[in-house]
Amino acid sequence: MALSPRTETDTLEDLLVEVRMFSAEFPLLLANHLPMILVALDRLGASKERLRDYFDTYRDTNGLVPQPPPVAPISRESWTEALGDRAREQDYRTFFEAEVRRIGIDAAIQTYLPTLIPGIGASALHGMMRTAYGVMRMDPSEVGTALGYWSATYLTMPRATGAAPVTDDPGQVLARACELSCLREVEPETDLLWHNIRAAGEKESFAPVVDWLAIGPDTGRRLAETSLALFAATMDFSSLHALTGSHWIRMIGPHLAEADRPALQRYFWQIIASLVPKIGFPSLPSAEQLDQWRHLPAPGWPEIAAAAIQSDDEHDISLVFSAREEEAVYGDRLYRVVAARRMGLIS
Structure with missing residues (x-):
């Protein structure tokens, strides 16, 4: 892919258009953070020059790659048939960018995200991250790209059954997960975060975890509070994603129908619970x-x-x-x- 010429007038929007030329992942199966980090840098006060410099450094250091070639169009009638197939990234992105243009951001999220939420571990939560940053700016192109990314990297995990919850405390969910002997035996294919998540999800006795948390009006705050405590205690790479993920679900939640918001919280916390082996079976601080x-x-x-x-x-x-x-x-x-x-x- 030819490098874009540097200019002194590159805006955040210019760079986001440019970054959408690349795949949402780069070898081997790592999340391309560039579009989200450009937004974060801009909001933290970075100059346009710094945004361009960061773009160039990230692109070159990580060897960003183009999207895979198209395979076949995705239709509204059968859009779920290729979930989790990374070869269909461009197909899914094309479909969702068109859907967002057709019905708008909120309607697209309300129509499609409830089906995608159980696969929230997609690309180790980064499909959700890109969606959150898209809605933060109400950027139709980024939201469409993000929904396509989430679909192509959809990660199958145990589904909620409606079983009675055991606690309304997210910290207790993590403590109970730490006691699961099956999680002492997790052997991920590689050390990729989403491989760790998938390996935990494949353990039969992990399946009930998704039903453990009682969801209520205060759950969002309690998830954020517990995620902060977890990161403060560990300063761990995996627990960092609990803190940032709490931010992302807070961004996405208001764009969902109210009835679908609890699932976003429930499946997010299932993913964090799946990472307790990677974090080192942590105990929360007093x-x-x-x-x-x-x-x-x-x-x-x-x-x-x-x-x-x-x-x-x-x-x-x-x-x-x-x-x-x-x-x-x-x-x-x-x-x-x-x-x-x-x-x-x-x-």
């Missing part, structure tokens, strides 16, 4: 420990954002942006502490 960390000296968001803008690590930028956005909603200073720690600004 309220006292969390409060101690919460009051550690930490720089303000402008300094943290400036450090993230200079980083070439997509997970630094993703974490800092999501943590800043979540603190603005929930008011918990611990978000600032963990972001500063991630950026090496405090120990």
Whole structure:
């Protein structure tokens, strides 16, 4: 693929158009974070020059590749038949970009996302991430691309059965998952995050986990709170996706019909529970420990954002942006502490 010439007038929108030329994954089966990170950088205050520099560095370092060639058109009548087939990425993206143009962002999400939610582990939650960033900007092209990405990488996991939940505490779900002997025997095909998720989902005794959490009006806040505690305790790559994922489901939820929002929370937390072996069977810290960390000296968001803008690590930028956005909603200073720690600004 020919490189685009650098210009001094590249805008975020220009770069997003350019990045859609590439596949949503790059070898071997890694999520292409570039479109989402460009948005995060822009919102953190990066200059247009920094956006272009980041684009070029990410593209070249990761060896981004074009979409696979089209196979056959996807139709509205049979669109689910190729879910999870990465060879159909371009077909799915073409279909959903047309659907979003036809009926609009919210109607497309309400029509198709309830079917996709049980496969939320798609590309290790990054189909959901791209959807969240698309709706954050109400960008029809990005939402269509994201729904196509989610479809082509759909990850089959155990389905909810409607069995009675066992707790309304997301932390208790993780604690119970840590006690499952089957998760001590998980052997993923590779160390890819979504391979770890899939390997856990294939264990028969993991299947009930998806029904464990009682969903209520306060579940979104409790998921965010537990994800923050988990990341603060571990500073782990996998638990980072719990914190950022809580942000993403908060972004997507209002665009779904109210009846479909609990499934988004339920299946998201199933994925986080599947990762407890990868995280190291963690224990959540006490309220006292969390409060101690919460009051550690930490720089303000402008300094943290400036450090993230200079980083070439997509997970630094993703974490800092999501943590800043979540603190603005929930008011918990611990978000600032963990972001500063991630950026090496405090120990």
